[in-house]
Amino acid sequence: MATAAASISELVRGTSVRQVRLVCGVILFCYVISHFLNHALGNISVEAMEAGVYYHTVFWQFLPVSIVFYTAALTHMGLGIYALYQRRQFRWRTIEPLQLVLGLSIPALIMGHVVGVRLGYTLYDHQKLYPQELYLFFVAAPGRLWQMTILLLIAWVHGCIGIYFWLRLKPFFTRAAPYLLAAAVLVPTLSLLGIYQGGRSVAIEADDGEWRTHNLTRRQVGTVAEGNTLDRITGAFTVTYFGLLGLALAARGVRAWRERRGGMIALSYGNGKTVRVPKGLSVLEASLRHNLPHASVCGGRARCSTCRIRVIGDHGVLPEPSQREAFVLTRVGTNDPSIRLACQLRPTSDLSFFQLFTPQTSSANAQASAPARIGQERYLVSLFVDMRGSTQLAEKRLPFDTVFIVNRFLGAVSQAVIENGGQPNQFVGDGMLALFGLTADPQTACRQALKAASGIATHIDELNELLSHDLRQPIRFGIGIHGGEVIIGDIGYRDHIVFTALGDAVNVAARLQDMTKTLACEAIVSDEIRGTAGLADDTLPQQEVAIRGRDEPMAVRVVADARGLTALVDRSERVAA
Template sequence: MNHMTSRSLSRLAKSIQGIGVRQVRLGCGMVLYTYLVSHFLNHALGNISMDALATGVRYHTLFWQFLPVAITLYTAALVHSGLGIWALYQRRQFRWKAIEPLQLVLGLSIPALIIAHIVGVRLGQTLFGNEKLYPQELYSFWVARPYRIWLMSAVLIIAWVHGSIGLYFWLRMKAFFERAAPFLLAAAVLVPTLALLGFYQAGRSVVEDSASAQWRADNLSPQQIGTAAQQGTLEDIADYCLIGYLGLLGLVLLARGARALNERRGGMITLSYGNGRTVRVPKGLSVLEASLRNNVPHASVCGGRARCSTCRIRVIGDCGLLPAPSKRENFVLNRVGATDPSIRLACQLRPVEDLSFFQLFMPHTMSANAHASQPHRIGQERYLVSMFVDMRGSTNLAEHRLPFDTVFIVNRFLSAVSQAVVECGGQPNQFVGDGELALFGLHTSPKTACRQALKAAAMIAANIEELNQFLSHDLHEPIRFGIGIHGGEVIIGDIGYRDHMVFTALGDAVNVAARLQDMTKTLACETILSEEVRVTAGLPADGLPEQEVAIRGRTELMIVRYVTHAKTLTGLVEDPDAVVA
């Protein structure tokens, strides 16, 4: 129990450490997007009738004006808007993909477009007790001021596009995105379409009904839409708010210009890329921003959001003068096991002195069709189970045989391993000498991936046993092996240079699996799996012997389960109540 509590607290601490400005902005954005979906679905009821609209808005208002929910909504709106303005000031480079500055411009335009609506509805109710619902608002759009129809339609589309782009940036590296993308696209098209159609149908209904004097008496009373003086006051407030907001944006742009001048006066620094390329940039730019500003190719799957580590660089020389990594940068580097202080994220490092470095991942280009058909090839974050399998004694094997004989035996070993991996649903990924990295979970759930890896370990043992019998006349001693299995979040994608690209996984989970494989020599067993794999696979705690070990590169001890004979894992996976050694 203490171990479980300690691990839970450790995971919580790491999660909190990974929270930065972007995560706060994403959280606030999700609250606002949820409100937007609710509001759009309410609009869509206009395709049924005005009564349906009235019923929908009653429940919509009941939920969103519930005090804790209202506080959350308004806080999210203020924080998200403030962070958007901060992003305009902070961002020094606009040569990203076109969709990113588009999202920023759309987001900054939304407050200016909806100020009058918010003041007229919410502030009118707060100050004067006006009850403006759909009949009153639709009358204002379709009868009193028809030009506002296009303004409201633009607001709906802009807000939806802005939120959908943010949702795409968040989800595109998730494991389920490839499968969910068609459904998300359908929802992204249908929801605003139905909302706009509902807005149109309800507006037509109000235009027809408003010809009746009785309807006007029932829906356009001063209590509902306010007196002329109240409306004038609200319009003045809306104008002042709009002027204030536009003025704030103007101040931000002036501040950007002043900062640029100050940086140039403060001096320029030289960045050397290790391949002979150097650029001169003002102090304060991140290395990634400097690369993009000077058209230097630089890998960055997440677009400089510190959500991946593909922009990593290795600093050449003294690292003592570098700015300390932020919490977010430390979080990302720790997740991929990059504890060397010379390794930094280019999107986060803002040097103040001349800097020499080289990129760890060289950028490459792929066709748009390749990206569309295999989005995980350009980088994706997901849960995978990594299995390292290593052949023991291959060096001694080579000393007593001809090179071709040694290669033949190693290939037979790797074939036996790969056959088991494929039959159990995994994918052989990398071959390093006489070792192999296999991945499980590319197309399955974490639980299934863990169970597939355990079945594969048992099948590997059986296949190697058959291979030993086949080669018994040529081997002085049977082939032995070690297997390490661990699961966790990794980054998968194509890594390499030009025509030498390989699909692989990067991350702490892969490194731990390799360490566990090495540890089988110390514990004199064939397989070691992490407690993470056992729990995720749904195996009982007393099914496997437990050991607490130190993993190189980790400060905390780790609970692992070891199996002396991997072949016995078959019984445990098929019968969870079984106990193996």
């Protein structure tokens, strides 16, 4: 129970307002997609639209789903208004204020439709379906068709921007982007065409008096008095909503006035630059306001720690870290109270500090040109391989001959890695780090790494045979394989930046590779890899080893001959199938 409570507490601490808004937005976007696909059935017939809306309403009006949906809608709208109040600087990206404006305009545009359909059903049992709505848009009040078209486009663009911000850092986004773009264009196009085709059919049929008799009854469209009541309710909701927006803007003005009256404080940067800002601004917002370079990969949302600063002097007078800031600092293992997140720290007195991460951009609001290369946390499999005896190899050879042999070794290793779906990542002397899982799930990545180890052994055998006339002893090697959560991204400075992985899993793989010397084997595989790959427990001998930097011993599998790993993986795949 204590462990479960601690896990729940950590989950709550690690949940930000943006994540809540994202979850609510995804729920609403699923509803929008369902509605758009239903509209698209109009390209077949109005009857197809009516048949589709039956299943649409059965799902979305199912009580638990309905509660989740309306909770998400109200929460998303409320957080949008809060974002209008909270956001002080909109210069991080031009698309962000656009998304906010589009999102805030949706409730005002959709209010009449929601009240007319949903509240009309609740209060008066109106049965408004596609024939009645299409009649309204194409015959009774054609001007409302343009309002609905604008609403559909705004809702779709707003949702697509949110999905883009969510998925753009995911490893699969580059491959999925063309398909997502195609869907982003086709779905609203087919939806609008469906509305147009269905509306044309209704407009033609509406000339028939019998059609009007059956489709424009009091039960379906209500009376004039009921319509007036619904219009008044719509007006009241709309005025209330605009009042909330006005209240948020007024609160911004009051906050700015209070900040000016509260006085100015001086922020002194470690490079000698000093700026004066109103109390209440975060350190990162002050940097943005004065266009001072300040590292911030996540844009000031406390999703990373790159904006960290070290406070010079008395840090006891600083405001206590927020729950989110404390979570991030704990996550990165920072216990020093003088280290704070610039995006969260809002000093109330003069402050001197220096940045822990020097920004590589020329302005505070510049962003990396390749978002997919910004640091990401994900599961990868690391394979370290090292050439044995390279020192003795170089003793009695010309330097260029040694380089030739080492390059042939690294070429053979790289070929095996690439053939099995991995990516050669770093070359250090006569060793190499390869990464698996950049484009595959964890189980596949583990199996690919094991097959790559087998392929390395085979390719080195071929290389030894090819160079047998020149080698006194065959080339030997050691391999270490381990998997886990790592950070991947661009590491380096200016023109010397490389894409690589950092984390405990990478370090452990290097340690395992080094242990192959003392254990006299070709490869050591962590039990994490063996289990994730689906290999049976008795396929490889187990041993517990002490890993430098770890308090407890680690279970590993010792592989005397790496050539047999492919057969083991193939066998486990057949059993699983």
